[in-house]
Amino acid sequence: MTKKFIYLLSAITAMEVVTIFAQEGTTKVAEGTLMLRNKTYQLAHAVAYESTIDEEDAVVAVLSGQPVASEMLKEARAAEKDGGEGDFRRPYLKLVFKKTGELKYWSAAAGGTQIGRHGGSGATAELKLADGRATGKANQPVEADSMFPTNFDVRFSVALLKAGEELPASIPKKRGPAANVKPTVTGIFKGNGKDAKLAYVSARWGEPFGGKPGIVLVFTEKDHSKDTKPDFNAAFGKFGSALIISLHEDGDIYGCEVVHSAHQKQGFSSIGSIEMSGFTYDEGKVEGELTANGPVDTFGEKWEVKIKFAAPLGEIPKEYQVAESSETRAKPSAAEKSEEEIESNESKPAAGGLKAQDIP
Structure with a gap:
């Protein structure tokens, strides 16, 4: 060659x-x-x-x-x-x-x-x-x-x-209690070219995924702060257009549900299309930036998001805690991939999505 x-x-x-x-x-x-x-x-x-x-x-x-x-x-x-x-x-x-x-x-x-x-x-x-x-x-x-x-x-x-040298070990995050900060979200969220204003955000612990604790971020047009199951109800449009993100403490996203009033298909998963940057979780709050890096086409529905957010997040409930000895799910080695392998997961079901028993 x-x-x-x-x-x-x-x-x-x-x-x-x-x-x-x-x-x-x-x-x-x-x-x-x-x-x-x-x-x-x-x-x-x-x-x-x-x-x-x-x-x-x-x-x-x-x-x-x-x-x-x-x-x-x-x-x-x-x-x-x-x-x-x-x-x-x-x-x-x-x-x-x-x-x-x-x-x-x-x-x-x-x-x-x-x-x-x-x-x-x-x-x-x-x-x-x-x-x-x-x-x-x-x-x-x-x-x-x-x-x-x-x-x-x-x-x-x-x-x-050098060989044998390592980066400094990651400093354990200081969890909870929830910080006294006002939840804020700013930016754009479009569906088929039409704007929707995401004005409310909340962060809460979800079920572990891949042997790690899970965090659920809920962004909505209408106030969902008093709802006990905001992620579930937001997915069915109760609070207008919404975005539901499931991620780990390091900002790694494993679930993304998109709900926009301008879409004919109300609610779908698109985990391969969205990226998190500048994410931090420390001293009882989370903050970061979510972006799809331009328009995305999922099942014929176009959407785009670029938002910054901050929200309080308290102690992890006992039922969602992961034992220290638990091993994280093994990732496939890139050695098993061909010289130029293209993996496309943009329309796979979100791992952090709804459960069958939650559907009415």
Whole structure:
């Protein structure tokens, strides 16, 4: 296969990248965008580490929409050493370099789509290892003949984790009591081009999923604060247009129900279409931003959402607690995927959806 990659490794280039970062603020370790299936995602976080891939030493740079947790990086490294690929919170772009700076391949995932090891494309990449840091940039132009158009333009400058070094362990979140904060939600929620104003939001604990505690966020047009089952009733339109999100404490979404008065199909699941960014749960409250990264077509119904929110969330009830010894559900290894595997889950039933016994 003719290599189309351009491999550059020079101190001058690295200095140029560092200068750009210095001009725009030294706090930035990464910035750029990933376009996958005609949707654009912002990548503002990065981690770089030494690893063993295909029995060769490698340097990996992962740019993502959310910070990479220590536990997730540890699992990814172990998978890579065993011939797998590892996994990260979506959206993310993974750049794998040889120790010489040559780009071996890249992979990416966002929403319900994942592209496995991808080489031989028009990507260009630069990497400089100096003073304990990995600095570089990468670009992939859109290929007109590609079945799934992909594009990225990113740059990064971050401390390099040597073999055996790990990220600091995640700090346990301080749960409850519920903070004395007013629930707020702002942004847009459209159905077939028509606006609906989501004015109310609540957060409460739900049943565990995948061996982890679950959180349910309910966004509605009408006040649902006094309802004992707001997620259930909102799903049937009792509070006007609504959005019901099921997620874990780290912001990983596993359920999404869409209800909009402009839709003919009242209430459907679309878990592969929505992303959470800037999510935090600490000291009795949750906050973050939800976006579908543009219009989405689900079962012929178009919808779009981009909202910011904050809501109190107290102690987890005993019936929803998960024992410390419980193991989380094993994730499929990317090693089992083909060189370019496309997974599309945009219209799969939401795992956190309604139960059969709840339906009237």
